[in-house]
Amino acid sequence: MTQFSSRGTRHRAPGTGGSGPRTRIAGVDAARGLALLGMVAVHIMPLRMLDADGSPAATWAAAIFSGRASALFVVLAGVGLALLSGGSGSIGAPKLAGVRRSVAVRALLVFVLGLGLGMLDTNVAVILVHYAVLFLCAIPFLGMRARTLGIWAAGWLALSPFALYLAAPWAMELLDPHRLGASPLPEDLFTPAVFLADLLLTGYYPLLAWFGFILAGLCVGRLGLSRPPVALAIGAAGTALAVGSKALSAWLLEQPGAFASLARAANLGAEELAVSLVTGQRLGNAADSGWFLAISAPHSGAPLDLLHVVGCALAVLGAAQLVCLALAALLGQVGEMLLWPLTGAGAATLTLYATHLVALDLFSDVSAPLPRTGLFIIYAVGCLLAGLLFKFLGRRGPLEALVHSVSTTLGRSK
16 A cells, blocks of 8 residues: 655645655556545445345445455556656666665565554455565566566466466465465464465465556556656556456356356356456355356456456556646646645555554444445545645655655665
8 A cells, every 4th residue: 555656747745844755646646546445445335235126236336446446556556666766767776776675675664564454353355465575576677667567567467367276276275274365464474384375376465466467557657657648548558458358258258158157166146146256255166167267356366357457457547647637737736736635645545544444443333333335435535635634734644754764764775
C-alpha cells in the first residue's frame, strides 16, 4: 500500500508545509485513491449474497473491485518505483544505487508493518508483507528501460500462471501449509519453508504470478505518463486487454463440457460456480479440471485472470491521468482542487490502509449491526476527507512521512 514518489507532474502540493512531496503525477495518485476505495469496499462489503429468490448472487463490490483493486495497487507500486528511479529518463549509477538502498529499507519497514497489521482481528488478507517482498524482488529491475521491462512483463504474465498451476499443488502436498491464504504473522517466520511457500505459491496473493504486475507497472512508469497521448495509449491498451481476456474466458467456458467439468471439480452447482467465478471464492479443487486455465476469476492466478486485472489496472491509470490532465487544462488550479480528496487519499494510502484496518478491529462491536453499504460509505468518506486534509496542508500521511524519513536516512547514507 505504500507508494513511492510520483514525481513528474507540473504542479506542486498546496499549502505551506515543506515536508510533502515536491511534485506528483496526479493521475497516479487518483488511481491509487480509487484502488484504496476498492480495497475498503471488498474488506467491508460481502462478496456474495442471496437475491430475492434465495439464489446466490455476487454483490456490486465483488463485480467491480474483487481482484482488481489489489492488482491495481501492485501495478501502481511498479509505476512508483519507475518514477523513483528516473521515470522516462535515466539516472546515474550512484543515484540508482541510493534508490535501491532506499527501496530495500522501505520494503523492510512495510514488511514489519504488515506483520503487525496481520495480528488484527479483521478477517482481511493483509497484503503489505507481499508488497514488501515484491519491492525487494523489483530492485534488480530498477535500472532497466521500458522496452526491456515490457519484454519481462509480457513473458512473466504469460508463463507464471502455468508455473503456479503446476507448483502450487506440489507445495501444498510437500509442506502441508497449516494456514493457507491467511495474513502473514510474526510467528510464521519460525516456519520459513511454509512461510515462503505460502507467499510465493499458495497464499491469497501468490508472488510468483503477482510479480508480473510490478513489472508491468515499472514498464508503464518509464513511458512518460504526463503526456496525454501516452496516457491515452495506456488506457486504450489496458481496456482492450481487459475486455479481450474476459471475452476469451467466457468463450472458452462455453465450449462443450467446460463448465460442467469445473463444477464437478469444485463440487458446486451451476449457479454457485457462476457466482464463484465473479467473487473468486469457494472454488475449492476447481484446479483439478484442466478448464481451470480458462477462467478469469479473481485471485485464481489463472492466465486470463492475470491479463484481465492488469488490463483493468492500465485502463484505470490511463483514464485517471486523462481526467486529471483535462481538468487541469480546462479549469487550472480549480480543476486540480476538485480532485484533492481522491489524489490526497492516493498519496497517503499506507496511512489510510493501516488506519482503516485498525478501525475495523477497534470498532467491530459498534459497526457489526450497521448496514454494510452504510459502513462502507462512512469509511470511504473518511478516507476522502483525510486525503483532502493532507492535500490542503501539503503534508505526507504520517506513515508515509515516517517511511520516507527512515529510508532516506538509512538507505541513502554513505
